[in-house]
Amino acid sequence: MNEHWENCLLQSWGIKTQLTKLAGEFDLNFKAETADGCRFLLKVMRVGCDVGLVEMQCQALQHIHASSQLVNVPSVVPSTAERNFETLVDEAGKVRLVWVLSFLEGVDYAGFTPKSPYLISQLGTSIANLHLALEGFQHKSLQRDFKWNLTQAAWINDSLTFITDPQRRELLRSVMMDYQDQLDIIRALPLFATHNDINDYNLLVSASLKEEPKISGIVDFGDMCSSPRICDLAIAGAYIVLDHTQPEQALSSLVAAYHAVLPLDGDKIDLIYPLLRSRLAVSVVNSTIEALDKPDDPYVIISQGPAWRFLESSSIVHSIVTARLRVACDLPVTKSAARVGRYLSQEVRGNCAAIIGMALDKAPCHSLSVEGCSVPQNPFELTSLEALTLGDATAAASDISLGYYNEPRLIYTNNAFRLNPWKASNRRTVHLGVDVFAPTGTKICAPLDGVIKVIENRLEPLDYGGMVIIKHMTPHGDRFYSLYGHLDPAVCQSLHQGQKLKAGEVFAVLGTPQQNGGWAPHLHLQLAMGIEGLGADWPGVADPDERDFWNALCPNPAALLNLPDEKIGYVSLNESVILQQRQNDFGANLKLSYSKPVMLLRGWRHYLFDQWGRPYLDAYNNVPHIGHANPRLQARISEQLKRLNTNTRYLHPAQSALARKLTSKMPEQLSVCFFVNSGSEANELALRLARAVTGGKHMVTLDHGYHGNTTGAIDISAYKFNAPGGVGKPDWVWLMDIPDVYGGKFRQPETDCAHLYSQQVDDAINGITQVGGKLAGFIAETFPSVGGQVIPPKGYLQSVYRKIRAAGGLCIADEVQTGLGRLGEYYFAFQQQEVLPDIVVLGKPIGNGHPIGVVVTTRAIADSFAEGPEFFSTFGGSTLSCVVAKEVLDIVDDEALQANALLVGKQALEGLTMLKEKHEVIGDVRGMGLFIGVDFVTHQSHRKPATDVATYVVNRLRDYRIFAGLEGPNNNVLKIRPPLTIEADDVVILLETLDLILSETAITRLTQNINT
């Protein structure tokens, strides 16, 4: 068949191509490719196809091209006879309409992941641009009576009998009733030429590792008709929401982006959801009828699955979706919201009855925000004591105090606040009411006239206890509601639904902690513009990413307290101001991670929290070795600071306590310590020791190594001196290759890597001799980290050390990254290499964030150094530093963190190795304990570093709120080195997320392209 159409194409279009058949239900579609790589789409219409339909599509595409550059649609390739289509005969002798289009590159939206809000916004923009481009297009075939015209969807009413499941039939009936309710409005809307089938197979997406995905094409105009534009948008929405993890947010992104180009009014927005559901109803009814003709094709029924799942989802509520869409388009959340807002501001504020019987304008406000307080200490578990004493900060000053509206808080630690099952899942943090802290038994009055709508007793810990919702009416007849939580349920019992309340009437009293969910006695007062769809189940706390919507639905209730909004409205930190200040206050080479920087305000173990309380899994930071905000360390520090913090010129038992603890972990020869302030300073001192002992100056070290930021440390750090703008290699420094047996110069399994890499010392030593220099020593990160999380082959350092010592040099092990139990099996990396360094350098983790570095060496070396001038470091070895470092080392032991590193590290390494089986871009998984590297390559077969893939992965991990890093000479090695507190659950999140990311189209396309 292909040959026949190839000939036709040659004869009628003069194009010589090879055809590949594409999917198509009734028509034949071919990808046509010329020898020089030009691509076309050949369309052979079904027998009997209406000429007008093809003509309409061709003219529409030409109209779009002529009127807009902003939307990508295929262009019509005229035949050699200058016609848009030809009438040709197929192999069976049947007449067919044949036409040719340009071939648009891209991946079907259906198969593309991730379907991010950004991509969906792009689609909204594209649809609006398409509508603008189609403006003025006319064709008689647009006036078609057919089943997919959404203004004619009512045909399914007569076909609902085909739906055999009575519940589903009933569901569709209600969908169609909603539709019917809107039909007069829909029919009154102006008609335009619309695409009418923007489904996820008619959309193309460009997949790139470096750029955000874009809609690269809208295709298949075969269902065009004349209809209101809102129908077209609703049809696109009907496909966007299917099986999306956040359908309402996805729809909001689509509609908001459309609205930004072609503004919608509230009435049109309110049509979207009923239209969307009726499109899905038409779709399931249509395919049920089709299935009758194709009883052997299970796919017809299976393909209905997503539509049924959406239609049957009980979590999606019409009024809430519509309210969301309105807010996404910057319109009032409900039809009456603007009027109610004005009424509250202009007529209610200042005229309400005092809710607790007294004015609150002098009441102090106190912060429970992520930034403003340290409660709870453990952001995953508010203790009952913490809950009971929440208002205490100001209790001394006044019995009455207020807690802010719209404030992000970490106090909501119950599972009910989590948005996903993991401990580190996103959660609701933003307070949607105001707190009035007052004694138990305080009388609560209605601020305005109203009618009681809901009375409940919520018994869960950290819930409301007694709760009442009152309905109010404005003089214009608009409804709004107020909610009162943490009441005495016994008093509430005397109320009844429908009970009228007068302004100032006492209807409840504040409950005790036993009655109010376990909190310090207070009133939670919340306002809502409408509760259709919310019922009694108002969230009192919102997901920070949904703040705009919830703030619109539940605005600041200050007016009900006769207070100005500012008094109780939380003022968030302004990230752009903080960024600007940073740029003004610091040098430009003080770098921030990520193009959109993260602001972190709280930490706990291996989790970090931003200002809105969003949790991040920290799989990156090795400094907080025993975890962020370790409470035992914090207590020890504050105890010590209450007593003394001075220097090493005075006797204090903490100095030797730390030295003894450290040397107890070392081979006995390494028995003398020097305390300094940082890893850089420790390396600097190590250099001085080596030079003092040997009288030499020259150092041998590894390429891409990093030893610190001081002048001497930079001189031996190829990673810095060879970086763009770096100072270059000093003539006394000699470099060896990183012993990377996967991507380095010598690779396993082919060669004896330990031997070949270590032999390079000979060249260095010969070089030193040739320039008449003298060797001081060898320094290396025992396992190169910046060099790509490399584990040198067994025997490597033994051989290097032997040669260095034979040439009179000392061997320095920089264990800043690898020491103190991170490796699980070993406390120090040099133990794995079975060597005994002359000097060991420690930094970063030993202070868990407190600045301390340590040099440990032999008595002989220390004595030789002591022949020089006094060694003194003002802060090095301060009382506090010694106490901190000793406590850190004790905690590593007491909490068995080395054993945890072994266990969880093994789980991570095994999981990553399994991912390597699945994903071609993982070239190598290496590491030990919680010192792990994932080496990304463009394909496993050739080990070519894939920097773009690694960059993509690390940024996507950040989108999922997981921090990891990049290392290696090619920046293609994912660095995983979390605090040692990380748990099995966290590793599962990390692995599952990595798996998802590596399955995203930008990456899978790369491997597909290489495989083909």
Ligand SMILES: Cc1ncc(COP(=O)(O)O)c(C=O)c1O
């Ligand atoms: C291996 C190694 N040595 C030394 C240092 C320098 O430590 P500091 O930044 O505490 O001066 C670092 C810092 O990253 C390091 O990774």
